[in-house]
Amino acid sequence: MSLVNHHAKLEKNAILLMVAIFITVIIGGLVEIMPLFTIKSTIEPVGNVRPYSPLELSGRNIYVREGCYLCHSQMIRPFRSERERYGHYSLAAESMYGHPFQWGSKRTGPDLARVGGKYSDEWHVAHLKDPQSVVPESVMPGYSHLADTRLDYGNIQEHLETLNVVGMPNPKEGVDTMYSQTMVEKAKADLENQARGNNAKGIRSRYPKAVMGDFDGKPKTITEMDAMVAYLQMLGTLVDFTSWEKGLNKTEKQEKLWR
């Protein structure tokens, strides 16, 4: 019996063919994806990365809802051109709390992985409302409705609890869930305070380097614009690369963690 005849069997039986395709895809998936969960160097240890604050998280959800990722990546590759324009290349750890991550693959607009702190809140608001008002040649659509829509954050606490199910540990808080019990309990207050610029100390003790509001010039109402700008202003600001690079050399000698 030659192999060719077995082949004919598969090609003549649709169900059998489907089962065989399925098995092939599973093997491919196992070989390509599974090792990433066990190989140590997939996520290199980096200090200072923290989960998103409740307000940033709400902004992130709007980012996903509005499909900003269709035009913007958040992934700086280790190429000279990208480094000179956007800054240090992205590390896997920087998106370890991002579910789902926003790496993206389409760049109609610039990469946003390190846009935090690059512009003022005022600019972001003007730009998001009407991009052409500040960048006349821009093809980005306007999102003025963000400024007119109150942020719906009634279920923010449940949202943090849901993310806790994902199971990323938060060593800084000493818990093996993303958010500690205190963070979940204070979620609503933290969100409101960050948007209004109150209690910076408390918020930064839980979410270091969080950027404080008011973001959109309307301190009384918490709008979707507040959340969006809070999110944009923290992107790429967490990792301190001078200390990371020192750690890199040290660890490199100990074991080839970076490969």
Added chain:
Amino acid sequence: MANVEKDEVSGQHTTGHEWDGIKELNSPLPSWWVWVFYATIIWAIAYWIVYPSIPFGTGYFDGLTDWNAREVHEKQMAKIAQHKEQTWLAQFREASVQKIAKDDELRQYAMKGGEVIFGDNCAPCHGTGGAGNPGFPTLVDDAWIWGGSLKQIKQTVTHGIRNSDAQSRASQMPAFGWMSEKKQNAIAEYVAGLAKGNAPDGAGKKAFETNCATCHGPDGGGMTQMGGPPLNDRIWLCPGRGTCVPEISAKQHVLRQIQNPKHGNMPAWGNRLSDAEIKQVTVWVHAQGGGQ
């Protein structure tokens, strides 16, 4: 296999399939194609051996070359850094901005690099080529808020304006809503007159001199130490936070600023750009027409 026969014209066997009298030839694949196919298989195996590949447990086979994308990148960056260092960067680091602007060769490097840096970082606010946007001042004219000398521009760019940087420019205009409406109107008329060059004498002028001259200069000519922009021109920022109405009269403009002063804000670039990059963009901005 049923009905396999030899085709007389081509000399090949048929597959035995037949549709409406049309029969399919069972021609072998061209040999060049088959060899390319085998070559790709051999290539893949060689690739596994040469490059990092097969995973096991907590690590993976490094490959004979120990190849690593980040290392390749770091090496390339180091090589370029070395090249830059030899051609101009070392001199750049030593030299002051003033010296760079005067030196024919160094200025070339500054202008070329500065243009790119400005496009990537500053143009979204200050407009293409520094032409300005509502709320974000033009940098190509000679009306300066914080000063147009090389030193002042470098200071503004490095530390920014009204941000969390310790040395950021911080002075702010207070609100004057407490003034009587009459007084506000008189001042506004006076300042609007300054802009047109026919400022009226009287109560407005007097109130201006007591309340505003400390930051805007006695004649409204501006004071760079206080960040008070010149008011004796028709170049306006965009007073009133969050809203920008360029098409209002000069008087209304002043009234808005008195009641609800704008506090323009620019990020500090000292952390984001290197000292050499800041020098480059400083020289570039200074050369756009308004440099002092």
